[in-house]
Amino acid sequence: MSEDPLSELPMRPDTEKVNLIGLPQAALENFFAGIGEKPFRARQMLQWIHQRNADDFDAMTDLSKGLRAKLGDSAVIRLPALLSEQASKDGTIKWLFESGAGQAVETVFIPELARGTLCISSQVGCALDCAFCATGAQGFNRNLSTAEIVGQVNYANRVLPSRPNGKPAVTNVVFMGMGEPLANYRNLLPALDLLLSDFSYGLSRRRITVSTSGIVPQIHKLGDDCNVSLAVSLHAPNDELRNYLVPINRIHPISELLDACWAYAAKRANRFITFEYVMLRNINDSIEHAHELANLLRDKPAKVNLIPFNPFSGNEFRRSDSKVISAFQAAMREQGIVSTTRKTRGDDISAACGQLAGKVSDRIRNRLSEKQTKVATA
Ligand code: SAH
Ligand code: SF4
Numbered sequence: 001m002s003e004d005p006l007s008e009l010p011m012r013p014d015t016e017k018v019n020l021i022g023l024p025q026a027a028l029e030n031f032f033a034g035i036g037e038k039p040f041r042a043r044q045m046l047q048w049i050h051q052r053n054a055d056d057f058d059a060m061t062d063l064s065k066g067l068r069a070k071l072g073d074s075a076v077i078r079l080p081a082l083l084s085e086q087a088s089k090d091g092t093i094k095w096l097f098e099s100g101a102g103q104a105v106e107t108v109f110i111p112e113l114a115r116g117t118l119c120i121s122s123q124v125g126c127a128l129d130c131a132f133c134a135t136g137a138q139g140f141n142r143n144l145s146t147a148e149i150v151g152q153v154n155y156a157n158r159v160l161p162s163r164p165n166g167k168p169a170v171t172n173v174v175f176m177g178m179g180e181p182l183a184n185y186r187n188l189l190p191a192l193d194l195l196l197s198d199f200s201y202g203l204s205r206r207r208i209t210v211s212t213s214g215i216v217p218q219i220h221k222l223g224d225d226c227n228v229s230l231a232v233s234l235h236a237p238n239d240e241l242r243n244y245l246v247p248i249n250r251i252h253p254i255s256e257l258l259d260a261c262w263a264y265a266a267k268r269a270n271r272f273i274t275f276e277y278v279m280l281r282n283i284n285d286s287i288e289h290a291h292e293l294a295n296l297l298r299d300k301p302a303k304v305n306l307i308p309f310n311p312f313s314g315n316e317f318r319r320s321d322s323k324v325i326s327a328f329q330a331a332m333r334e335q336g337i338v339s340t341t342r343k344t345r346g347d348d349i350s351a352a353c354g355q356l357a358g359k360v361s362d363r364i365r366n367r368l369s370e371k372q373t374k375v376a377t378a
Pocket of ligand 2: 212
């Protein structure tokens with residue numbers, strides 16, 4: 001019998017092996033302790049996977065042959081499986097990744113001169129059912145694992161050319177793809193750990209943005225646990241309208257949500273919270289709405305990001321006219337609120353905010369009649 005008990009383990013199928021892409025440093029240290037290895041192996045592994053883009057233990061030449069064989073028996077480095085890639089004329093790239101059971105999630109890369117932003121998904125579908133969102137219209141399927149969340153960043157850095165300074169293509173990560181990240185907190189937190197760690201992606205807190213529709217207890221938790229940049233999908237300046245557009249508001253109304261936001265900002269030396277506000281024609285885009293919104297945010301560490309509504313198949317809502325959006329933004333600024341309008345990128349490939357729906361068009365169609373009734377009665 002060999003002296004090393006692990007070498008006697010029968011080969012396990014890949015699906016049972018642990019996917020090391022999803023393990024942050026502490027979990028990797030545990031993993032290595034479990035196979036009788038020193039903690040420093042965790043740092044080596046992080047660098048191999050996330051910085052040197054290895055996907056095969058045999059490429060890890062500073063590990064002994066014995067260790068590489070042991071790793072091969074118990075672990076894998078598995079990237080998300082690509083279903084399709086689309087490139088927009090504005091340079092935006094959208095990837096569709098397989099997520100099992102005929103479902104898919106989407107990841108969008110938005111190149112700009114000064115940065116490369118990756119918009120990633122956190123769930124397959126979403127349970128929160130915001131009235132104007134294609135992901136919400138498809139319903140909830142499941143949470144993505146940490147490996148599937150971080151795998152999107154890993155994949156992008158592997159396939160995209162490095163930046164002119166030799167750094168990886170992805171400089172900023174926003175959780176604005178499919179799903180509600182704070183409803184998948186357990187898998188989100190280790191993903192943030194990996195994005196922040198110098199042994200993996202080394203991104204600063206201000207280059208990572210978690211966008212939430214307002215799950216208040218998790219906002220408090222995130223403030224304590226990680227405190228990355230926070231964006232909040234407000235979309236309405238009063239509870240009546242927000243109850244309809246963002247149904248989670250019926251559980252956590254605006255005053256409770258804003259209190260959580262100011263507490264979050266206070267924990268990170270008054271850094272601004274971004275409030276997203278989708279511009280829906282004749283629904284939430286009047287000057288009165290702008291004044292009501294300004295009253296909520298005045299003298300607070302808040303900035304407003306207006307998002308022109310991106311239509312998706314069959315939806316009743318319409319985008320506000322660009323003149324209306326400019327007037328809304330001017331009204332906000334007159335009230336002393338920092339306000340910008342998001343450039344729509346990638347809409348020719350349905351990669352713009354709220355258009356991400358994976359391959360579930362049938363389910364969307366089924367839900368449309370229900371949505372149209374809601375809009376008509378609003
Ligand atoms: N679930 C999170 C993050 C994903 S959505 C959240 O709701 O914040 C990212 C942003 O796109 C949110 O502000 C969301 O409200 C917005 N959005 C959703 N559908 C949209 C659409 N059709 N047009 C424009 N923005 C949309
Ligand atoms: Fe979910 Fe965000 Fe879409 Fe609302 S806007 S349904 S929270 S993904």
